[in-house]
Amino acid sequence: MFYKIVLFLCLPSVLAEQLCKPNAPDGLKVRLSIKTALDSEAYEWNRNEKFLFQATIAFAMSQYTGQEFKVSNILVCDETPRVSFWFVVTSPANLSQLMSKGVVELAVRKFRNRINNAFLLSDETLEFVGVLPTLASPVEPATPPWLIVFGVMMSLVSAGIVFVLVSTVVQNKRKRKQKGDDQDDDEETRVKTVENGCDGVYNTSFSEDEPNTRM
């Protein structure tokens, strides 16, 4: 009787050991690089951290499948000083049946961000070996920022060109008006000389006639 009780009590742990082993078909390997990620603020990997890991996986599985998973459904084994281990997830309905690897993967992928943040790690430093990372969807702003800077620059340069061209046109107009004024002044003095010349001698050196003889 006594032996039967002992056997009955030992069965779950024995079963557990058999369910979770390295390279189990439904198991996933996890690798943490805490020191690389956190350097001086790195924490030690201990039993409590393992408990947190089991809790986060249970959370992910519960959210994803809708079934209620407990910490005891997550079995961890083959821990190494690297801080890597294997884990399997047992079904809440039947403790000797494992959840398929595909389901576990999808649950992990969906809540990867939450799992990473619980450990202050990232996709690279909290590796689920074989599980593809889920990258954040790219943020596409309405107008690409480069177009805005381009627009600013183009408007400035175009304004510059317009300014230069307009100032050239204005300058030319002013020059032409000045030349026109000078010609008017010349004509006035010519008229005056002619009027005054009636009294005096007409001095041909001041006339603006074309040279009469063409050599």
Add this chain to the structure above:
Amino acid sequence: MAKDARDSWGSPMEFVLACVSYAVGLGNVWRFPYLCQMHGGGGFLIPYLIMLVLEGVPLFYLELAIGQKMRLGSIGAWTAISPYLGGVGLASVVTSLYLCLYYNIINAWSFWYLFHSFQSVLPWAVCPANSNLTGPLEECEKATPTQYFFYRETLNISPSIEENGGLHMGQALCFLLAWVITYLFIVRGIKSTGKVVYFTATFPYLVMLIYLIRGMTLHGALNGVKYMFTPKMEELANPTTWINAATQIFFSLGLGFGSLIAFASYNQYHNNFERQAIIVSFINSGTSIFSAIVTFSIYGFKATVNYETCLERTRILLLNTFSLPEANITIDNIFEMIEKLNSTYPVQFAELKLEDCSLEKELSTAVEGAGLAFIVYSEAIKNMPLSQLWSVLYFFMLLLLGMGSMLGNITAIITPLRDFKVVARISDEVFNGGVCLLCLLLGLGFTTTSGNYWFTMFNDYGATFSLLFVVLIEVIAVSYIYGIRRFEKDIEDMLGHRPNWYWKIMWAGVSPLLLICLFVFYVVNYIQGGTPTYQAWNKDLGKSEQTEYPVFGQAFIGLLLVSSVSCIPLTALYVFCQRKKHAQQHKQQLTVNTVAA
């Protein structure tokens, strides 16, 4: 009333700055450091400085003298030297036209990178995610993010020169902007150019100084500088070193394009260009050396970062394979641990394929050209703290260098053409606008998906061969056809003293000989090189592969080479025929007169 006096520089300083702005260009930044690295580091300075003195300064002096004396652009100036040599000026104009077409595309790329630097994360720092968000894009993963950004996002390059997509709109917009700014800088001829060069000539030096200080304080920079300056004297025995030094001086100073003649033609008649020629040539070479120091400190930083990343990857691999705690292997003891693990677990170790991390190897990857400026430098910049600031500064400097050279290039086309009476009647603004518009429309071809391959073709074949020929004819024409004595007297007229014996020996003897050697070398190299090839980007492999030009490509190369060089004999022939016709007509008239009389 006298004809409109020729435009002139506001002050001699404007002329000097214009020459500096023109000569100091992208080649100083992306070609000289590469040559230094390839030809034995510090030792390369010896052939470089020797060639500067033997070839660079005398030829620079020659071109300035011609421009200042004749007070005409290259076509007019060479026609004045000898009517049969007008073709030399025409060849310069054609070469400058080719250069103008493709040079502004580099400015367009600089604008593109500059505008993309105004983002919280530089777009070339990380690969974009693929469509199901499981990882980076395949092409980007095989190459590096910086290469991906250049080849895919900037150029959207096609797999070969034969395949063409449409225009890349972003590129086309930046190209348009580059031409609009060029027009703004030259709209009133040298009156506007003279003001602009105060900025384009001086600001790049400020940026380079800032970069020097930043570069030297980067982690691992000294590795690069040490590597560069360790002279490998055995390289001096290699004739390629001397040829590359001569070629670099030649192209760096921008001889033969007609820009120097154009700039000098706006000088006052008695301007002391002798001193200015020496100053500008030495400033140009000094800038090359200065930028080489900056480039090598950046190289050293990039190589060190890559080396340490490689070591980190090896460390992680070892930790994962042997399941050791993280603290056991660090960067410091990684090599000892490799030895220990190799001896403890020889079988497992042999199965590992460890990367060969070598700082030497990282440093010795030499890159030149657009690859250096846009890929290597942007890779280094993304690792610096405050990378957006450094990126903006760097691409702004590239823009100024490029724009400064463009000013000279476009002036080399406009000035000779304006010497023709037909053109002189059109106003400055309209004519300059017309030239810019024409170059813009023709150059749009470089913004297509295969545009980079055409760009490389123009860059490699458009100017190099023809310039050597043009300058060779120039120096022989001045020394032997025009005559050294006459040239001496002209200089005495302008400067007040004759050029001393050193210049005369260079012009009449040393420089022509050097140029003939370079010319022969180029021809031999071209023939020996077989079919010309180019680097085509293979997006499946994520790297460039050497591909032969198709037949139409080779035909076009031939056309490029022939079109500029043939101007010289064709013009001579044309003038000869014209003279014969006139001589015949004149003879006929005399006979008629004698008969009539």
